[in-house]
Amino acid sequence: MLGNGKRLLSMSLVLVFMLGLLVSAAHAQDETVLVFGWEQEPDQLGDGSTSTFSQLLGDFFSRKAYGWNSKYEALSDMMAEIPSVGNGMVTTNADGNTVVTHKLKEGLKWSDGEPITADDCLFGHKLFTDTSTGTIFRSDYPSVVASMEKVDDLTIVQTFNKAYPDFLGSDNITVMPQCRYPAHVLQPLMDANGGTVDGLPFFTSGEGYVGYGPYVLESWTKGDNITFVVNSNWVGQAPAFTKVVAKFILESAQMQNALETGEIDVAFNWQNDMLAGYQAIGEAEVFNTAGVYADALWFNIDETGNNHPALRDVLVRKAIIQAIDRASITTAIAGDGVPVPGAFDSSVWWPDGLEVLGYDVAAANALLDESGWVDSNGDGTRDKDGMELILKFFTTPRQSRIDYQLAIQAALQEVGIYTQIFQVPGPAVLFASITNRGIMAASDYDLAIYASSNDPISPNVDPNSFGCVGLPSPENPSGSNFSHYCDPAFDELTPLIAAEVDPDKRHELKHQSVQLMNDAQFWAGLYARVTWYAVRTDRVNTEGLKDGLGTLASNWFQSIEFWTPAG
Amino acid sequence: MGKYILRRLLAAIPLLIIIAVFIFFGLKISGADPLAYLANDPRIRPSDRILLTARLGLNDPVPLQFVHWLIGDDWYERDVTGDGVKDEFGTRMGLLRGDFGESIRYRQPVIEIIAQFMPNTLLLGLTAYIATVLISMAVGIFAALRQYSVADNVITGVSFITFSMPIFFIALLSVQIFSVQFKAWHDAGASWLPYLPVQGMYDVRGDRSLDELIRHMILPVFCLSAINIAGYSRYIRATMLEVISSDYVRTARSKGLAERRITYLHALKNASLPIVTLIGLDAPFVLAGAVVTETIFSWPGMGRLFIQSLEPIDPPIVMVFVLMIAVAVVLTQILIDIIYAWLDPRIHYT
Numbered sequence: 057m058l059g060n061g062k063r064l065l066s067m068s069l070v071l072v073f074m075l076g077l078l079v080s081a082a083h084a085q086d087e088t089v090l091v092f093g094w095e096q097e098p099d100q101l102g103d104g105s106t107s108t109f110s111q112l113l114g115d116f117f118s119r120k121a122y123g124w125n126s127k128y129e130a131l132s133d134m135m136a137e138i139p140s141v142g143n144g145m146v147t148t149n150a151d152g153n154t155v156v157t158h159k160l161k162e163g164l165k166w167s168d169g170e171p172i173t174a175d176d177c178l179f180g181h182k183l184f185t186d187t188s189t190g191t192i193f194r195s196d197y198p199s200v201v202a203s204m205e206k207v208d209d210l211t212i213v214q215t216f217n218k219a220y221p222d223f224l225g226s227d228n229i230t231v232m233p234q235c236r237y238p239a240h241v242l243q244p245l246m247d248a249n250g251g252t253v254d255g256l257p258f259f260t261s262g263e264g265y266v267g268y269g270p271y272v273l274e275s276w277t278k279g280d281n282i283t284f285v286v287n288s289n290w291v292g293q294a295p296a297f298t299k300v301v302a303k304f305i306l307e308s309a310q311m312q313n314a315l316e317t318g319e320i321d322v323a324f325n326w327q328n329d330m331l332a333g334y335q336a337i338g339e340a341e342v343f344n345t346a347g348v349y350a351d352a353l354w355f356n357i358d359e360t361g362n363n364h365p366a367l368r369d370v371l372v373r374k375a376i377i378q379a380i381d382r383a384s385i386t387t388a389i390a391g392d393g394v395p396v397p398g399a400f401d402s403s404v405w406w407p408d409g410l411e412v413l414g415y416d417v418a419a420a421n422a423l424l425d426e427s428g429w430v431d432s433n434g435d436g437t438r439d440k441d442g443m444e445l446i447l448k449f450f451t452t453p454r455q456s457r458i459d460y461q462l463a464i465q466a467a468l469q470e471v472g473i474y475t476q477i478f479q480v481p482g483p484a485v486l487f488a489s490i491t492n493r494g495i496m497a498a499s500d501y502d503l504a505i506y507a508s509s510n511d512p513i514s515p516n517v518d519p520n521s522f523g524c525v526g527l528p529s530p531e532n533p534s535g536s537n538f539s540h541y542c543d544p545a546f547d548e549l550t551p552l553i554a555a556e557v558d559p560d561k562r563h564e565l566k567h568q569s570v571q572l573m574n575d576a577q578f579w580a581g582l583y584a585r586v587t588w589y590a591v592r593t594d595r596v597n598t599e600g601l602k603d604g605l606g607t608l609a610s611n612w613f614q615s616i617e618f619w620t621p622a623g
Numbered sequence: 624m625g626k627y628i629l630r631r632l633l634a635a636i637p638l639l640i641i642i643a644v645f646i647f648f649g650l651k652i653s654g655a656d657p658l659a660y661l662a663n664d665p666r667i668r669p670s671d672r673i674l675l676t677a678r679l680g681l682n683d684p685v686p687l688q689f690v691h692w693l694i695g696d697d698w699y700e701r702d703v704t705g706d707g708v709k710d711e712f713g714t715r716m717g718l719l720r721g722d723f724g725e726s727i728r729y730r731q732p733v734i735e736i737i738a739q740f741m742p743n744t745l746l747l748g749l750t751a752y753i754a755t756v757l758i759s760m761a762v763g764i765f766a767a768l769r770q771y772s773v774a775d776n777v778i779t780g781v782s783f784i785t786f787s788m789p790i791f792f793i794a795l796l797s798v799q800i801f802s803v804q805f806k807a808w809h810d811a812g813a814s815w816l817p818y819l820p821v822q823g824m825y826d827v828r829g830d831r832s833l834d835e836l837i838r839h840m841i842l843p844v845f846c847l848s849a850i851n852i853a854g855y856s857r858y859i860r861a862t863m864l865e866v867i868s869s870d871y872v873r874t875a876r877s878k879g880l881a882e883r884r885i886t887y888l889h890a891l892k893n894a895s896l897p898i899v900t901l902i903g904l905d906a907p908f909v910l911a912g913a914v915v916t917e918t919i920f921s922w923p924g925m926g927r928l929f930i931q932s933l934e935p936i937d938p939p940i941v942m943v944f945v946l947m948i949a950v951a952v953v954l955t956q957i958l959i960d961i962i963y964a965w966l967d968p969r970i971h972y973t
Binding site: 089099100104187255261281283306309313316 | 670725728730731739743798799802821823919920922927
């Protein structure tokens with residue numbers, strides 16, 4: 057009897073080990089399959105999705121009319137030329153509105169072999185202007201694109217309802233022609249679906265998906281992976297990988313494990329604190345590309361608020377920036393190779409000779425002395441007219457920001473500035489509106505660390521964030537100019553930049569705007585949010601890959617057809 | 624018995640209605656905004672959000688939303704453009720008319736989505752469940768028959784250690800050992816050493832064969848079973864100890880019956896009643912999937928679907944998910960009562 061129990065137990069153990077032995081040999085791996093670890097499954101395909109990861113996948117099988125490379129130069133796999141004022145494809149009509157001509161390349165085909173024509177662009181225009189066609193996230197398209205006309209089978213003319221220099225759109229704006237949806241497939245499906253795209257399996261499960269990209273959808277196993285194979289009707293660069301798989305792995309530690317064991321070839325978008333772990337994988341090369349978000353130290357320069365009066369003096373603000381060794385702190389906290397932004401706007405828009413303050417403790421002390429803040433009572437903290445230089449320093453409970461806050465606190469103490477540090481919830485407390493007693497909106501802070509994004513494609517300025525019109529007040533509760541920067545000269549430039557179609561003149565206006573903002577010194581970049589990549593070098597040839605990935609959230613993989621297998 | 628079952632089923636209806644009310648209003652009270660995920664997308668215009676909010680019926684009074692969830696809104700015309708003019712009828716049929724709603728995230732009928740994820744959960748959950756019951760029975764009986772022996776003490780110690788460990792720790796630790804480290808040793812020259820996959824149901828470069836599936840199931844099944852085996856086996860051991868020291872077992876022994884017959888026929892059958900209760904209480908949660916295990920092992924099942932539906936919140940999926948578990952609990956309890964009657968002839972239902 058005792059033997060039976062033992063037998064049962066040992067049989068169970070043997071069963072487990074036998075199953076384990078099935079793994080004795082790894083399957084032979086097909087060298088032309090590229091497997092990405094994908095941390096977020098798309099909710100659906102196309103512009104009905106709000107998922108960034110869904111948008112990224114779009115670069116594989118459904119290219120947009122235009123994109124941008126890592127130098128922010130416009131490029132296109134679909135159009136014969138990039139419209140510009142210089143080549144005469146961008147003009148201004150009698151009403152002062154921008155008119156743009158777009159020419160499709162000859163011989164383009166959808167993945168089902170049908171030709172891509174101007175009618176597809178007109179169909180896309182209808183989708184993006186007629187809200188009855190369903191839930192599509194249309195961005196600025198319907199509010200600024202007045203009309204689209206077909207000139208011939210390959211040419212369309214898009215007319216805006218005002219002077220609109222961002223006629224190709226940008227990272228944040230969608231106004232370009234929507235030629236990525238096949239009219240001959242979608243129109244009949246929509247007709248049978250009450251005229252709407254909502255719920256069409258074409259988008260929700262990729263059933264019968266037809267697109268224009270180097271790959272075409274092969275299968276989508278919900279919760280597991282989405283697989284693409286080479287599109288034989290693609291006329292661009294022939295992809296070297298015959299199959300691309302996005303494997304959905306939600307758990308970050310498992311993403312790293314999967315790369316280490318070779319179950320995936322590429323892991324991306326992981327956090328800075330995982331850098332050491334990925335670098336320890338012998339077969340992986342690790343690199344990053346800068347994104348559009350950056351964490352920064354913001355100053356409250358309100359002339360009338362509850363902030364410390366010292367911050368109204370630009371010399372004090374400069375001293376604070378120069379007292380902090382931002383490069384070293386960033387290397388220690390965010391990782392080696394993470395850039396420290398020099399100015400709020402992308403360097404694309406910097407005027408020649410823009411002064412970017414560096415680490416210089418002696419200069420910081422001199423500036424503070426010059427501004428009259430000295431330690432007159434010998435308590436270690438500078439003071440002036442009986443007021444100690446003690447600043448209220450806020451951030452959100454994100455660990456990296458707390459680390460920065462502590463490092464900055466120590467650095468400022470070295471020059472006689474004392475900071476009281478606070479960590480409070482972002483949306484509910486720090487960034488809340490003035491009616492909800494938001495700390496920043498109520499001007500009840502001196503320094504703060506938080507992230508913001510800029511748009512390297514468009515030089516437009518958000519007046520609600522940087523203009524006098526955006527100063528929060530009970531009368532203007534939606535104002536989000538939390539630094540309380542208000543310069544009429546800067547405000548005058550903002551609408552001019554938004555309306556100037558001539559690129560050279562626009563650049564000049566933007567240079568003036570950037571210079572004014574930089575002179576005010578109310579922003580000090582800490583670290584650019586980078587997108588980290590770890591690529592297995594035994595599977596993927598990483599030569600040249602880094603440049604091709606680009607820097608925008610929307611085009612990390614727009615050069616997927618140029619990826620090549622290792623060896 | 625038939626009348627009893629029918630009565631229990633009918634009695635379950637008001638219970639399920641109460642549960643439905645709790646689920647629906649609980650989600651509403653939580654304040655979770657199903658459209659919160661749109662907030663930071665620069666492509667979303669305020670008008671898009673207004674339109675979507677109206678079409679989803681989120682502007683309707685909450686009691687009316689509950690009515691729409693139950694019986695549909697295809698009879699109800701609402702203003703979706705915000706101009707004060709009613710311009711669109713709803714399209715939902717409602718739960719009681721067989722329409723479980725449409726996922727906000729996936730824009731697909733909830734029932735279609737669940738149909739995609741449920742088979743994977745059943746495969747993993749049932750395998751782990753069967754393994755749990757069989758192994759814990761074997762271990763529990765083994766330990767009970769050797770009370771206070773070295774083997775019993777070892778089993779007790781291992782059970783306590785396993786039971787004390789959180790499942791995510793067991794999962795990540797087992798991956799580190801059996802996948803990452805074994806693979807490293809395998810590649811370093813120990814080619815005889817097997818290693819297991821880190822995640823997924825199949826190797827994306829593989830052939831989707833049965834052996835591939837089994838390989839991918841080993842670690843998640845192990846993780847799901849380990850803690851339950853530790854708990855169940857202690858319970859079975861205690862129950863068996865109580866039964867084998869009872870008078871009728873002593874009588875059976877004195878009559879000279881074989882020890883195997885006494886253990887597996889007389890003792891085990893009587894010890895099974897409380898065990899069946901325990902197993903029955905846990906059974907419905909096989910449907911729910913194992914949230915942590917499925918997430919860590921990238922297993923495309925209900926647990927993972929549930930997690931994805933919480934952030935951002937996808938109320939149609941969450942509500943059907945919870946309601947489905949409630950139905951399973953009710954049905955399982957009826958099934959347990961039937962098994963009770965089979966195991967113990969003294970139990971009669973009228």
